[in-house]
Amino acid sequence: MAPSPTTSSELSRESVSKIYRLPLMELVFQAAGVHRNNHPTNSIQCSTLLSIKTGSCAEDCSYCSQSARNDSGLDPERLMDNESVVAAAKAAKAKGSDRFCMGAAWRGIKDNDDFERVLEMVSSVKDLGLETCLTAGMLEPHQADKLRDAGLDYYNHNLDTSPEYYDQVVTTRTYEDRLETLASVRVAGIKVCCGGILGMGESEDDRIGLIHELARQTPPPESVPINALVPIPGTPLAENPPLPWDQMVRAVATARILMPKSDIRLSAGRSSMTEEGQALCFLAGANSVFMGDKLLTTPNATETEDAALFRKLGLEPIAEPTPQGVPV
């Protein structure tokens, strides 16, 4: 059986590596057991993403369409108005999402009028009966407090990769900066959504290092998005070879074993996966997805494809879809 450390902070990287490198069938079998013991097996948590402020970002994240340093051809857009955000959130709820995630292409939050407007968006989305999530870069403790008071349930801030590989991917902020933001989110009492991206040219050891950093947080993040790189023309990672499917399954299964209570989200990159590959990830403990035809700036698996896949697998979204026109 997989070794079980006394507390997550005592987890060694070696023990994560042993789990990650189990024979695949054994790994999936163990992960499926942990999943069944901790979560309803036939239900799936569905989040919808909306880019509320797009592009012209000062950071140099080499995977991202939104960095001003990458020539991705994306049209930048200023912060959306509250009414349009609420309309998108209502539509997401009507289609069966239980959580609405707003993304802003900022290096970090500033104490300005735009932040006040984001607070209003959080409250308005919360009032629709949806869980709220925001990803807007680095933040300070007082800003996390304001977000909590506005009704924010989750803050997404990813570690992206292992500490050693991080500076190959981003140079304009450090791993330590990321951990500090996560600490502010945690102290404010907001749930932490934190994961990473696979397929950026990192080694298997780096993938193990990422999962180690996630799982040794005390407590571990409540929500763990595992993204496969969406290669974007004009970014330094545009020509990266696709992630082998078994690496995604291994990452999901290892995360499930080490973070039994967390939601493990099969995130960006699903549209390049086969139905069978996704099914194996759900069996290995993924219990959450981004739903809807678009992620932030790139296409997602379509609603039609997801509906067909969920039907085949007998997976039920947590939330009942509310037909359009019914008051929410």
Ligand code: SAM
């Ligand atoms: N600017 C904020 C930040 O970086 O924290 C929030 C938005 S950013 C787009 C949110 C996360 O999306 C990133 O941390 C990264 O993990 C993920 N992401 C961005 N571009 C991606 C891509 N091309 N493929 C996979 N994941 C990506």
Ligand code: DTB
């Ligand atoms: C996360 O881990 N994945 C989401 C969300 N958090 C914000 C973003 C995926 C972005 C994929 C590329 C794009 O659409 O721009």
Ligand code: SF4
């Ligand atoms: Fe900016 Fe976030 Fe994209 Fe990095 S990942 S360039 S911080 S929007």
